[in-house]
């Protein structure tokens with residue numbers, strides 16, 4: 275206990291001071307004692323790790339949490355794909371559950387599979403945007419600068435939603451007899467994303483009214499969606 279006390283020489287103490295004693299909290303090793311701060315104490319106990327390069331592709335303001343979580347696992351190649359199961363010694367088939375024509379790996383499942391290609395092309399077959407067809411390159415692409423912030427946001431939302439829905443379809447085929455054609459999956463993704471974009475437009479509209487800024491000349495998320503992604 276004595277070692278925890280600050281080393282102040284007795285000569286420096288003003289014993290005649292009649293003001294009441296107060297507790298001081300040492301929030302971290304670097305800061306002088308002061309008022310208690312839960313945030314500073316937490317950061318001192320658990321120093322934040324450096325940001326990874328893909329952070330902005332997964333965790334951005336408009337993300338859909340369950341989609342971002344699956345992408346977070348996929349970016350780190352932590353989804354339990356069949357190539358990983360086999361690398362652990364499990365005797366499982368290596369065949370892709372979506373096409374049945376190639377070995378199931380993360381990159382095949384989300385980009386090289388005929389099923390996935392059909393889903394991707396539904397959003398990017400209009401010639402205005404040409405995303406890469408490799409998982410890691412798309413992770414970088416959605417974090418790169420775009421001509422429009424709204425197009426960039428929609429591309430990031432599409433990327434996360436496609437990964438989420440393809441992974442869900444893959445699991446449904448593994449555990450149930452149900453299968454969905456790629457165009458049905460596309461319809462479901464479109465429905466979810468249009469609802470998300472409508473919500474973003476309402477939020478933007480409300481905040482622009484509150485700040486007395488006009489967004490009359492800025493196309494909405496929904497307008498941008500129908501102009502570039504669902505023509």
Ligand SMILES: [Zn+2]
Pocket residue numbers: 370371372373374375376382383386387388389
């Ligand atoms: Zn496949």
